[in-house]
Amino acid sequence: MNFAIINGKLVNRSEAKVDIEDRGYQFGDGVYEVIRVYNGKMFTVKEHLERFVKSADSIGITLPYSIDDCTALLEELVTKNNLVEGTIYMQITRGTAPRNHVFPAKDVVPTLVAYTKEVARPVESLTNGVKTIRTEDIRWLRCDIKSLNLLGNLLAKQKAAEQGCFEAIQYRGDQVTEGSSSNIFIVKNGVVITHESNHLILKGITKDVILQICSQNNISFEERSFTLAELAAADEVFLSSTTSEVMPIIEIDKDQVKEGLPGPITRKLQSLFTEEIEKQCGDLTEKISS
CATH class of the missing domain: 3.20.10.10 (D-amino Acid Aminotransferase, subunit A, domain 2)
Structure with missing residues (x-):
């Protein structure tokens, strides 16, 4: 599981870091999804990503990628990590800004993160x-x-x-x-x-x-x-x-x-x-x- 996604880019897991002022870290200001992978294929990926978008919309975060773009990114992540059976965790936060309870300016870019984990069927x-x-x-x-x-x-x-x-x-x-x-x-x-x-x-x-x-x-x-x-x-x-x-x-x-x-x-x-x-x-x- 050597690779992760940070803001649309596939990077080495050791390089996958976010700022200490990311609003997800400081406020829990974001949403997430967990997608199951069997035989190297994502199960119900469309439904999960639709819920991901809906959750983000509900708190005023606009996903900067289409569902098709996200699907392609996650497929690449699964392939690069040779994941056969496990999960994909993904989350989006409102982004990095000086700590303030009020939402930051609209030019602050949301932070999207995704990584995989081997998980056996229970x-x-x-x-x-x-x-x-x-x-x-x-x-x-x-x-x-x-x-x-x-x-x-x-x-x-x-x-x-x-x-x-x-x-x-x-x-x-x-x-x-x-x-x-x-x-x-x-x-x-x-x-x-x-x-x-x-x-x-x-x-x-x-x-x-x-x-x-x-x-x-x-x-x-x-x-x-x-x-x-x-x-x-x-x-x-x-x-x-x-x-x-x-x-x-x-x-x-x-x-x-x-x-x-x-x-x-x-x-x-x-x-x-x-x-x-x-x-x-x-x-x-x-x-x-x-």
């Missing part, structure tokens, strides 16, 4: 499921923007890690929102239920693929908020994210979900999601065991 966790906790959602009210301000998410994730768990399921009042770095789904009486995509959650790319799969395969689903009581009474629970795909949840706050095993609809969605990956990126060598 087959063992996908096969066996993961443990989670519940925690109050203390984040701001524009969670639909994929911003660099992730302190609330980090505190929730750390709380889960300290209890030996994979993820924290967040809630406001009695309503479940999402995980610290994932979207949350429940299954009840054969119906897949997940929070509607509004300002309280991030509109997940993987979430959207899952709902599209449900629609195409006659799997009933609802996009609506659901309660902690519904979470506790669910037949199945799973989470989704770019790196976690369709991840079964087998335990919440040390209480088993049903028999503590991934459920049949979760398994079906895993299989169908794998098929979608293979349509775009080719056959996967590691498979989820049922």
